Amino acid sequence: MGTRDRIIDAAEQAISEYGVAGATTKRIARQAGCSEALLYKHFASKEELLLAVVLERMPALGPALDELRAGIGRGDLHAALVAFALAALRFYTRTQAIAGGMLADPALIAGFRAMLAENRTGPHVPVQALAGILRAEQRAGRIDVALDADAAASMLLGACFHRANLSRFVDLPGPGDKEWAGAIVATLLR
């Protein structure tokens, strides 16, 4: 395993143990068995390292979106969207502590925001991608054309993001994830 991978692994480990604020580059470097100077040769900033942890170590939404895209116009649309919602729940559950730590640190979120703007990307991109897929399903005649695809995508991913967050604060009453996701999708497609 190369130094870069060792640093990312150490960062992920440090974040889960000490939180984003406690996962200092000093601690991460020591855990990775390298100097802080070497860490900064691989990552220009803590923001960049955190982004690498999210993009390279967490189950991404990309494959789940690809699967939806591959099934446009065929197969069981309700089941495909439920599977997508469950993938989104897993992704948001896994990434929210890092995202929360960024939000909670004024300097970190400012740096991260600038980095995302420079790369013309961000956590809103999957919402746009999902809306595009819903529009393709409308063209394929499987979703009512009267449905506002952007609003539906905001609500589907928003509900998953919120539920992932809520479940860290409380034991959620009511149905389990799968039944919950089924009700969300059925409500959108009705």
Next chain:
Amino acid sequence: MGTRDRIIDAAEQAISEYGVAGATTKRIARQAGCSEALLYKHFASKEELLLAVVLERMPALGPALDELRAGIGRGDLHAALVAFALAALRFYTRTQAIAGGMLADPALIAGFRAMLAENRTGPHVPVQALAGILRAEQRAGRIDVALDADAAASMLLGACFHRANLSRFVDLPGPGDKEWAGAIVATLLR
């Protein structure tokens, strides 16, 4: 202003300057002009102090829910739900840095979770309250009884929570908040 209020003010100020992790009780006590021992006489833990900041200094969802409740069965339902969504957006925008800081700190979230369980409350309560209001509107004949009120409440508040979060990471493309909320509500009520 009493000591308790001075401490809460100092905590809010420290959080916005240094983030949740950087807002130590030592720093907060100094800013409030009291000793750390006195701070701990008013608040048993940092979790308790953070909860007081959220409950006593941030625009709560309670009044927005009360307003919806007062209008059950009369007035412009679409406009009332749009106003509610905008209030939820403001509330989540204001509270998310604190919530994020809790999530990002393993010890803090564990303590906070235990405290919420003991008090039988949590951030899921407004979702349940909104679902109850939607059901009352169904009984009043203003919302299709086929709508799943729990799913609709999850999606409306989830979309607002997610948007409040996304807007901290990126300048959101697309419509402004009011137009966005109008599309969300119209999609739910269709």
